[in-house]
């Protein structure tokens with residue numbers, strides 16, 4: 179049975195935006211599908227319009243696309259064992275980086291929070307466009323920093339794998355099991371410490 183765009187809709191105690199409920203992180207990607215420039219631009223715009231502390235917009239995005247030499251180098255040289263098997267199949271990978279320090283030379287932890295907001299904006303926009311995304315941090319960040327030619331004081335913090343999801347049977351047996359497993363979360367009772375009776 180072909181299960182393109184398999185749904186793993188969140189079970190919730192209150193209704194959610196469809197894009198939030200239906201977003202999930204597949205690993206089976208259509209190796210022939212190419213995300214259009216129009217869709218990619220729309221996704222990057224969504225990242226651009228995320229809020230950030232003092233509107234400093236510390237995020238920078240580096241997109242590598244399947245078929246491009248840089249994409250091949252990055253997926254071959256930097257992906258951790260498990261990611262190496264599936265990340266190359268997706269249409270592209272959006273690497274997100276932020277400065278390690280503020281302009282005054284101070285630690286800049288809020289930049290990571292800002293980048294997370296940009297990442298989620300991009301994933302929700304992709305979902306609305308009928309595309310799939312999978313955030314990853316399992317790669318050699320130093321190798322990626324080097325290959326992307328990022329400045330030394332810039333941290334590559336995570337990436338979003340982007341493409342069209344496909345049938346889980348394209349994955350190896352253990353990966354297939356994970357692909358079809360239900361999505362789980364802690365309950366609201368466990369994560370809301372105060373304010374919801």
Ligand SMILES: Cc1cc2nc3c(=O)[nH]c(=O)nc-3n(C[C@H](O)[C@H](O)[C@H](O)COP(=O)(O)O)c2cc1C
Pocket residue numbers: 201202203204261312313314315316317336361
């Ligand atoms: C910052 C971050 C890093 C992640 N790194 C990886 C990764 O390296 N490889 C992977 O297969 N999944 C990775 N994931 C995906 C999570 O495992 C996944 O989002 C989580 O299990 C919830 O599943 P869902 O996104 O389908 O709801 C990462 C997610 C986040 C947010």
